Amino acid sequence: MNQKEKPQQKKDVIIVGTGIAGSLIAKLLTDHVFDTEKGKMIHRSEMNDSKTYKELSILMYEAGLEAGIELDSATSMTTYNDYIRKFYMEEAKVPNSPYPNLKQAPSPNVLDMEPIIPPFPDKKGYLVQFGPMPFASDAIRVGGGTTLHWLGTTPRMLPNDFRLKEKYGRAMDWPIDYETLKPYYEMAEFEIGVSGNVSAQEYPIQENMEEYYGKDYVFPMDEIPQSYMDQQIINGLAGTSVQLNFKNIPLTMVPSPQGRNSTPNIAYGKAKLIKANSSESGYKLSLNNIENEDYKALGAVWNPYMGERCEGNASCVPICPVQAKYNALKTLKKALYKVNKNENLQRNPHIQIQAQSVVYRLSVDQANQEKISKVHIRRYTSREKTDFVEEEIDTTNSVVILAANAFENPKILLNSKYTVIENGQKVEKTVANRSDQVGRNLMDHMVMLTWGLFPEPVYSYRGPGSTTNISSFRDGDFRSEFSAWISPLDNWGWSWPAFSPGSDLSEFLGQGLFGEELKEALTYRLSRQVLFHFEIEQLPNPNNRVTINDQYLDALGIPRPVINYELNEYEMRAMEQAKLASDQMFARLNIEDFTKYNATDNNTFVYNNVRYSYNGAGHIVGTHRMGDTPDDSVTNSYCKSWDHPNLYIVGAGNMTTLGTSNPTLTLSAFTIRSVESILKDLETILK
């Protein structure tokens, strides 16, 4: 039977989710303490013995298993090695394949997606998909969140991405501009540990690189080498351009900045810390040098000297065996362990993480309906059983931070109803949803793949998933007509679109090949495979949305996300244009085209009599967007709910528009910025 437990002791901060957003906030908050004398939050490095300080008490909830958030060296290594062993043994090595698939906290999985024949939804797996198109991306509910299987590509957004409405008359502008976010991008690049070469970046923007990145700015680590395959493609395309319907666009092949360890850049200098300074108007975070400490790459959670440099495992998605690729557990560990006076790491007693705890509802205070008064949790006791303990925590004097992913945050909010009396009438409301935008504007990059055989061996299947991108189509006047896109070159052959090398082997076996002939055929095919990749921007569409429905519950009786999703002509036209670009690049490089889109593909459509198919990019964003006014957005630019002053909703869901950048760096930047507002609220609570 399901039991009820007595309410937990009050905490200053409740964080739901241990992914990158939750972990960044936990780390930055635990780096600060409340100086009772000054009545201000100060950074730990500014503490002295003679004064009194109050430590913030923080409780985090994680839906995944207990083992996933135990970060002492021995346990974290054991858990992570279990992930790797599972990855080895899974036949379909999809993003979620290394991680536990939990019935109590299920995750969307690409293997569950199938074409939808309206009006019948696809109910296989976790998401309930009403279509007309299935939403094609997955996420994972595990300690550290989806950063465990992200690729790690970290381009910043471009200035015009924040002002699509102003520039191109499309979608909605962000409440912040690029310039405002710039210092937080630097903090995010420090925390993630970005490798890259600022001077090699080249974008179709008006700003020069000095304006865009700031004078003398460098990434923490040197560029990750571009693959041999990249170089062959660059050699063939450099200095050329592509003719599209609108105009001629020169091709720029840019080494991608990545959250993956290489060699620390000497010019980056010292190790840094992110520190809040208080002023009359509030708090401002800044990145400061630690004078006696050089910048070092941070390796695995269980051993910082492992994975200090990428060693070319070529399995970034779904798992980096040495954690040379950044994941949020690294930041989470910095929240859980602090350096003591003897320079040893010590468990921070003021922060707790409670795993196997699925937050499913918030309630508001009866007396003050602006205030979130409780967080409701179902804590399951074992991986095997679906029995759970019903828990709640009083949050009347706490800051509540929803930091689950862009499916889960809106799901929790939509499941949180309350009644108010307006003009003598009872009115039912949904938490944080005055704008009716909670769950709406679900976006992803639609990934159109094109693949073929290069005339000479390029020896793909080696190195990080992608080391180069074509940035030419990331911005331009055409955005008033159709989406911008970024084109990463992928290093792993046709594994994604064609399940190579297994499919090549079975194809040749089907032709009766064996022995030397088979070897030759495979060698020829596999060493020449190239994959081009077009990540097409999707605009916010209120009808692309996450809802809930009491018809569809998970094993703990919690509503599953119900998805409605489709493309519009703006995006379809971009795919047509991207295919035109691909055809021209293939022709120039003498690539033999093997691209094939079938009517049976999961996500496919016919536009101007041509069939196109796409995949998801795992860039699930937009379901609780930030904005300038409570009428058309869920939070302000600090991710603070317009409706409830003690509620923050953070993560990719805050993105107003998507642009052509992988979203993690940007969400990290504005999540870091949100801490300024959280510190101010905590100051008021603690005073």
Add this chain to the structure above:
Amino acid sequence: MIIQKIFNVDDYYYDVFMAISESLTGFSVNELQSTGLAETYYTHILHQIESVTFTEFLNISKDILENSTTQNQLNNAISSDILANPATQDIANSIITLWYLGTWEGAYINDLSYKEGLVWNLMQAHPPGAKQPGFKSWGVKPVNSNS
């Protein structure tokens, strides 16, 4: 052709299995042995298909190997006597797949069978997540010569 006596396994059919695997995959018995999985694979197949069927396959293989004096003859015999018959063709393709990918009917035998798939040697790469070649290795032409 010679069926090499493999001394550490006391089973004549095992030698036949290795010899026919060599011809089917194009990798030498030595290369196959160096995966460290030869015995594991042999025993795995014994447990997966009826022993009569497997023995029949190996008897056909043995005849072909003993009666072929040149590689050409052997290849022709494999095409006509093994691959032209659906029953033996299935087994032959499964054996090739086992050596190349480490899977039998879609499932890996163990961690090692994933890591030792010979297909990765052919393309001068490595199984993702294992046998990592080191920082910057992907920026140059492959330097290994496994194949």
